[in-house]
Amino acid sequence: MKEKDEFDLVSTENLTIIPWLILKAEATVQTFDKRNKVVELSALRPSVSSGGPRWYSVVVVKSFKELDKRKKELKGKLVVYNQPWINYTQSNEYVKHGASRAAKYEAAAVLIRSPTPFSIYSVHSGQMVYNSSVPKIPAACITVEDAEYFQRIFDRKLTLNITLSIETLTNKENKTSSNIIAEMKGTERPDEYVIVGGHTDSWNNDGALDDGAGFMIAWEALRVLKELDLRPKRTVRLVLWTAEESGSLGSDDYFERHHDISDKLSMILESDQGVFNPRGLRFTGCSLAKDILQEILRVHLTDLNMTEITPGGESSGTKRWIEEKDVPGLELLSDNDKYYYFHHSKGDSVSVLNADEMDRAVILWTTVIQIVANFDSLLPRQSAATFNHVALNVLMAYAMSVLFLMSHMSYLPVCCVDDAMQNEEKLLKNCEEVRK
Amino acid sequence: MKEKDEFDLVSTENLTIIPWLILKAEATVQTFDKRNKVVELSALRPSVSSGGPRWYSVVVVKSFKELDKRKKELKGKLVVYNQPWINYTQSNEYVKHGASRAAKYEAAAVLIRSPTPFSIYSVHSGQMVYNSSVPKIPAACITVEDAEYFQRIFDRKLTLNITLSIETLTNKENKTSSNIIAEMKGTERPDEYVIVGGHTDSWNNDGALDDGAGFMIAWEALRVLKELDLRPKRTVRLVLWTAEESGSLGSDDYFERHHDISDKLSMILESDQGVFNPRGLRFTGCSLAKDILQEILRVHLTDLNMTEITPGGESSGTKRWIEEKDVPGLELLSDNDKYYYFHHSKGDSVSVLNADEMDRAVILWTTVIQIVANFDSLLPRQSAATFNHVALNVLMAYAMSVLFLMSHMSYLPVCCVDDAMQNEEKLLKNCEEVRK
Numbered sequence: 013m014k015e016k017d018e019f020d021l022v023s024t025e026n027l028t029i030i031p032w033l034i035l036k037a038e039a040t041v042q043t044f045d046k047r048n049k050v051v052e053l054s055a056l057r058p059s060v061s062s063g064g065p066r067w068y069s070v071v072v073v074k075s076f077k078e079l080d081k082r083k084k085e086l087k088g089k090l091v092v093y094n095q096p097w098i099n100y101t102q103s104n105e106y107v108k109h110g111a112s113r114a115a116k117y118e119a120a121a122v123l124i125r126s127p128t129p130f131s132i133y134s135v136h137s138g139q140m141v142y143n144s145s146v147p148k149i150p151a152a153c154i155t156v157e158d159a160e161y162f163q164r165i166f167d168r169k170l171t172l173n174i175t176l177s178i179e180t181l182t183n184k185e186n187k188t189s190s191n192i193i194a195e196m197k198g199t200e201r202p203d204e205y206v207i208v209g210g211h212t213d214s215w216n217n218d219g220a221l222d223d224g225a226g227f228m229i230a231w232e233a234l235r236v237l238k239e240l241d242l243r244p245k246r247t248v249r250l251v252l253w254t255a256e257e258s259g260s261l262g263s264d265d266y267f268e269r270h271h272d273i274s275d276k277l278s279m280i281l282e283s284d285q286g287v288f289n290p291r292g293l294r295f296t297g298c299s300l301a302k303d304i305l306q307e308i309l310r311v312h313l314t315d316l317n318m319t320e321i322t323p324g325g326e327s328s329g330t331k332r333w334i335e336e337k338d339v340p341g342l343e344l345l346s347d348n349d350k351y352y353y354f355h356h357s358k359g360d361s362v363s364v365l366n367a368d369e370m371d372r373a374v375i376l377w378t379t380v381i382q383i384v385a386n387f388d389s390l391l392p393r394q395s396a397a398t399f400n401h402v403a404l405n406v407l408m409a410y411a412m413s414v415l416f417l418m419s420h421m422s423y424l425p426v427c428c429v430d431d432a433m434q435n436e437e438k439l440l441k442n443c444e445e446v447r448k
Numbered sequence: 449m450k451e452k453d454e455f456d457l458v459s460t461e462n463l464t465i466i467p468w469l470i471l472k473a474e475a476t477v478q479t480f481d482k483r484n485k486v487v488e489l490s491a492l493r494p495s496v497s498s499g500g501p502r503w504y505s506v507v508v509v510k511s512f513k514e515l516d517k518r519k520k521e522l523k524g525k526l527v528v529y530n531q532p533w534i535n536y537t538q539s540n541e542y543v544k545h546g547a548s549r550a551a552k553y554e555a556a557a558v559l560i561r562s563p564t565p566f567s568i569y570s571v572h573s574g575q576m577v578y579n580s581s582v583p584k585i586p587a588a589c590i591t592v593e594d595a596e597y598f599q600r601i602f603d604r605k606l607t608l609n610i611t612l613s614i615e616t617l618t619n620k621e622n623k624t625s626s627n628i629i630a631e632m633k634g635t636e637r638p639d640e641y642v643i644v645g646g647h648t649d650s651w652n653n654d655g656a657l658d659d660g661a662g663f664m665i666a667w668e669a670l671r672v673l674k675e676l677d678l679r680p681k682r683t684v685r686l687v688l689w690t691a692e693e694s695g696s697l698g699s700d701d702y703f704e705r706h707h708d709i710s711d712k713l714s715m716i717l718e719s720d721q722g723v724f725n726p727r728g729l730r731f732t733g734c735s736l737a738k739d740i741l742q743e744i745l746r747v748h749l750t751d752l753n754m755t756e757i758t759p760g761g762e763s764s765g766t767k768r769w770i771e772e773k774d775v776p777g778l779e780l781l782s783d784n785d786k787y788y789y790f791h792h793s794k795g796d797s798v799s800v801l802n803a804d805e806m807d808r809a810v811i812l813w814t815t816v817i818q819i820v821a822n823f824d825s826l827l828p829r830q831s832a833a834t835f836n837h838v839a840l841n842v843l844m845a846y847a848m849s850v851l852f853l854m855s856h857m858s859y860l861p862v863c864c865v866d867d868a869m870q871n872e873e874k875l876l877k878n879c880e881e882v883r884k
Contacts, residue, residue, distance in 0.1 A: 052794075132570045132795030133653065157653065157797040164798070217569065217593065358488075359568030361593040362600070 017235050019250075020197045024190035027265040029255045031183035032058045037152055038065075039123070042173040043165050053123065053152040054137040054216075055178050056107060057258060062150045065177040068121055072159075072166035076106075076113055086117040090174050092166075093124045094159040100352055103127035104138065111151035112143035121150045121176055125159035128352050133157050136356045137215050139257060150178040189213075191262045192252040196237055198385065200245040205273060206385040207249045208233055208377065209263070209282040209329045211256035215356040220365050222355055225287035227252050229344070229370065233377040242378075244385035246278060253329050256284075263329035274337035278390040281377065282327040283344035286351040287365065290344060290373045292318050293380070296325030297340030300392045305342075305380065312379050316372055320345055340391045342380065344373055453671050455686075456633045460626035463701040465691045467619035468494045473588055474501075475559070478609040479601050489559065489588040490573040490652075491614050492543060493694060498586045501613040504557055508595075508602035512542075512549055522553040526610050528602075529560045530595040536788055539563035540574065547587035548579035557586045557612055561595035564788050569593050572792045573651050575693060586614040625649075627698045628688040632673055634821065636681040641709060642821040643685045644669055644813065645699070645718040645765045647692035651792040656801050658791055661723035663688050665780070665806065669813040678814075680821035682714060689765050692720075699765035710773035714826040717813065718763040719780035722787040723801065726780060726809045728754050729816070732761030733776030736828045741778075741816065748815050752808055756781055776827045778816065780809055 039051040068090035073079045075095060079086075091114040093106045104127045114122050126136035133155045142148045165172045192212065198204065210227025218224060234250045237243065253262030279297075292309055295302055302321060309319040325341035326334050334341035346369070354360045384391060475487040504526035509515045511531060515522075527550040529542045540563045550558050562572035569591045578584045601608045628648065634640065646663025654660060670686045673679065689698030715733075728745055731738055738757060745755040761777035762770050770777035782805070790796045820827060 130568075131799070132566075132568045132789055132793060133797065134568045134570075134795075157795070157799045160799045161654075161797070218597075353568055357568060359570075359593070361569065361597070363567070363593045363596045 017194070018238060019194040019234065021193070021195040023193050025193065025266065025269065026188045026190050027254070027261060028186045029189045029258065029261055030058075031187050032258070033181045033183070034179075035181055036177055036179040038178075039152075039154075039174055039176045041158075041162070042171070042175065044170045051123075051154055051158050051174065052133065052135050053154050054135045055150070055152045055180055056111075056124070056138055056140040058142075058182060059111070059140065059151045059178060059180055060148045061180050062121060062176050062178040065175050066121070067173060067175050070162060070166065070172040070174050071119075072163050072172075074163070079113060079117070083117040086114060086119040088118065088120050090121045090123065090176065091119045092154070092159060092162045093122065094163045095125055095127075097127065097129045097156075100127055100355075107138040107153065108141050109143075111140055111149050112146050115143075115146040115149045119149065121178075123152055123154045123159075123174070123176075125156055126153045126357070128156065128355070128357075130350075130353045131156040134353075134357045134359060136352075138356055139259060150176065152176075152178060189254040189262070191254055191266050192250075194231075194234060194250040196234055196243060196248045198245050198247040199243055202247050204246040204276040204278065204390065205249050206244075206246055206278050206381050207251055207280045207333075208381055209251045209253060209280070211253040211262060211284065211329060213255055213257050213262075214360070215257055217358045217361045219360055220362045221286040221351065221360050223256065223284045224362075225365055225370060225373075226283035226285075226344070229283055229287060229373045229377050230281070232370075232374040233381055236374060236378045237382055242382050244382055245388075246385040248381055248385050251329075256328055260328045260331075264332070267332045271333070271337060274333060274339055276390070277333065277337075277339050278384055278387070279340040279342060280330045280333045281342040281381065282329045283373065283377075284327040284329065285343060286346065286348040286354075287344060287370055287373045288346040288348045288350070289366075289369050290318050290346045290376050292320035292322075292345045292376075294324040294343035294345050295321050295341070296323065296334050298392055298394045301340045304391065305384075308380060308383050312383075313376060316375065318372065318376050338393045340393065344376070346373065453630070454674060455630040455670065457629070457631040459629050461629065461702065461705065462624045462626050463690070463697060464622045465625045465694065465697055466494075467623050468694070469617045469619070470615075471617055472613055472615040474614075475588075475590075475610055475612045477594075477598070478607070478611065480606045487559075487590055487594050487610065488569065488571050489590050490571045491586070491588045491616055492547075492560070492574055492576040494578075494618060495547070495576065495587045495614060495616055496584045497616050498557060498612050498614045501611050502557070503609060503611050506598060506602065506608040506610050507555075508599050508608075510599070515549060515553070519553040522550060522555040524554065524556050526557045526559065526612065527555045528590075528595060528598045529558065530599045531561055531563075533563065533565045533592075536563055536791075543574040543589065544577050545579075547576055547585050548582050551579075551582040551585045555585065557614075559588055559590045559595075559610070559612075561592055562589045562793070564592065564791070564793075566786075566789045567592040570789075570793045570795060572788075574792055575695060586612065588612075588614060625690040625698070627690055627702050628686075630667075630670060630686040632670055632679060632684045634682040634684075635679055638683050640682040640712040640714065640826065641685050642680075642682055642714050642817050643687055643716045643769075644817055645687045645689060645716070647689040647698060647718075647720065647765060649691055649693050649698075650796070651693055652796060653794045654797045656798045657722040657787065657796050659692065659720045660798075661801055661806060661809075662719035662721075662780070665719055665723060665809045665813050666717070668806075668810040669817055672810060672814045673818055678818050680818055681824075682821040684817055684821050687765075692764055696764045696767075700768070703768045707769070707773060710769060710775055712826070713769065713773075713775050714820055714823070715776040715778060716766045716769045717778040717817065718765045719809065719813075720763040720765065721779060722782065722784040722790075723780060723806055723809045724782040724784045724786070725802075725805050726754050726782045726812050728756030728758075728781045728812075730760040730779035730781045731757050731777070732759065732770050734828055734830045737776045740827065741820075744816060744819050748819075749812060752811065754808065754812050774829045776829065780812070782809065 034055045037055045071089045072092040095106045110122045110124045208230040210230045211223045255261035330341045333339040470491045473491045507525045508528040531542045546558045644666040646666045647659045691697035766777045769775040
């Protein structure tokens with residue numbers, strides 16, 4: 013990264029992670045049709061093992077409410093959660109808490125319908141939380157198709173048994189992983205910052221959407237600023253967090269180490285909801301800051317149709333800065349209605365990415381970062397009463413627009429497509445290193 | 449079927465099939481990223497075995513043209529076909545002929561990109577054809593994602609090796625399978641027919657779209673005619689073909705046995721392209737017959753938005769009757785633009801079906817079958833010069849419409865949803881029996 017991109021600083025910060033591995037996750041269902049159908053599944057982190065193949069009688073429920081109602085039927089049973097898709101947050105509650113909620117009623121294992129609005133027999137994985145007051149039982153996600161199949165059999169009161177074999181390994185020796193940090197030093201206020209992040213760990217396959225594309229556009233933004241020689245007054249810092257999927261360990265570690273800079277942090281950006289056709293920004297902050305960002309988008313990005321601002325600027329990597337330190341936070345707003353089709357599944361591959369959409373996301377990130385990092389003042393905050401330089405800065409933004417647009421329009425589309433593809437090899441190697 | 453539905457005749461006709469089984473189909477890729485990534489695949493029928501795990505160097509091509517161009521590079525190699533999705537017929541050519549085309553240049557094995565316009569790391573299977581003039585080499589389908597991944601690696605001239613292990617079994621002892629036939633005898637012309645079909649075999653999972661839904665709406669049509677006591681003048685015959693996926697063996701056998709009735713067959717229907725929101729009919733036949741069908745749809749099904757007629761009435765089960773015997777042929781026209789998302793993959797499950805759409809397809813099938821089977825004459829054919837009773841029959845169709853619509857509108861939606869679900873158990877059992 014340092015050699016090729018010639019950033020001013022490239023470093024890593026180590027933290028301890030607890031490796032957890034799936035050695036085996038297999039199931040078959042025994043029912044009226046005698047197909048002994050194989051049930052594809054993915055153990056949830058950090059599921060315990062089943063202790064060899066175990067045979068369970070099955071109870072299917074659609075909700076925690078139904079689970080509570082059936083509490084007397086659950087002893088020694090395998091509970092299948094066939095919760096409907098509502099949205100990720102609500103449907104994923106069953107992934108997170110399904111095991112312990114069922115264990116409270118002495119259930120022996122749980123299989124949870126993958127939280128997705130669309131499935132081609134797709135298994136989606138995730139992180140769960142064991143409640144320490146009840147026994148830990150094995151937990152895995154299954155497909156929407158199988159959850160619905162089990163529901164139909166169960167509703168008709170037909171025999172329904174599942175043989176489940178989950179073998180996982182929590183490594184006793186903790187390992188070291190690293191956040192990766194790179195910087196372009198500011199010309200006038202090098203001790204003030206804009207931070208742009210992303211996370212390098214992933215669940216399945218390439219992790220291209222979650223969060224390969226997100227950390228790529230962050231990296232590219234810094235590289236493009238360097239390439240176009242658009243060094244702003246403030247320092248732009250790229251932070252690639254590790255171990256997001258196991259509970260935001262990397263970004264938590266980073267926050268703990270560096271939160272003392274929050275008063276000098278103008279804004280923090282992370283794209284972690286996929287990079288599709290970009291439309292603008294998700295933003296959390298005060299209305300004055302929003303107006304400034306709106307003006308930047310209007311002036312510079314109208315031609316590229318990237319002018320929309322909606323709420324929701326938090327991501328797992330930036331959340332604590334925004335909520336605890338009142339730092340203005342930005343997420344990418346893109347047409348990500350299919351994001352959960354692929355999320356945490358083997359479908360999260362480079363094939364989902366579109367080079368032109370990636371380019372436009374880089375243009376958006378680069379534009380906003382460069383202009384905000386170049387203001388005379390920090391972006392205003394919820395708690396700030398006034399902001400003195402807004403009018404001046406917006407005028408400056410206007411002045412810059414012609415020059416900036418001229419340069420990036422001709423340059424970016426070519427360099428980014430090519431680089432994104434060329435960088436894949438290096439990226440995967442880097443990720444591999446980091447994950448070790 | 450006979451006991452519960454009280455059809456006039458329920459019988460089976462046996463035929464010999466050659467069982468072919470996949471015992472193992474595994475692959476891993478060795479390349480720069482050292483992930484030793486597992487490559488999901490499905491062996492194509494009737495692929496030969498690889499003879500244990502074999503290690504191959506890989507050549508990736510996008511077309512047969514590129515294959516021909518690279519013919520000197522292929523000896524002993526594994527060829528990956530990364531053909532683009534154009535449509536099923538064109539993209540599936542690589543599934544059908546990819547192995548022998550590569551074997552001609554001494555390639556040792558082939559992996560073929562699944563023919564689908566959309567993928568969530570989905571493997572789609574299929575039937576292939578070995579050319580007897582070249583050696584038989586192992587062949588399997590892989591995901592779009594992996595084919596594109598291999599393409600990117602190959603284009604960058606990086607190391608790309610695949611370890612492939614395919615073990616298949618062609619049973620030396622042929623087995624007996626059966627077509628299932630049921631009838632409602634005609635009141636006035638019992639030796640004249642309308643045939644409505646579907647096939648009972650499938651590739652993966654439930655085979656709900658291909659062709660569970662198709663044979664269900666055929667079966668339901670007959671059952672509803674019985675239930676509503678709408679017995680037409682001609683005999684309505686339901687034929688559920690076996691072994692369609694291995695080369696239309698069931699429907700070929702049926703045609704060979706019964707083609708002498710073709711002069712007395714008014715029309716033949718099969719839905720084998722999925723049952724989604726029904727819009728009308730695909731039809732192959734003369735324009736006079738099309739006009740009659742158009743009038744039936746207009747009069748009876750305008751309120752349900754099922755009035756469209758497009759070309760393409762052939763299906764694998766009905767093709768020979770239509771092409772060799774000039775019998776008018778009907779396929780269901782439904783919003784099946786997502787059909788190939790699921791086709792021959794594990795995503796072809798009951799979850800894809802929608803009870804209301806199934807109901808409306810049954811209404812469409814039942815309406816058209818009842819009215820055509822009740823005409824005084826057979827539907828006109830391409831070769832027929834005149835058709836005497838058209839005007840009269842269309843008038844009759846008008847007269848029937850009020851009565852028919854009144855009865856089926858109130859009755860069908862309830863009975864079909866319920867029955868489709870209740871029948872699943874029985875259906876799966878039947879299919880299981882038939883497949884044995």
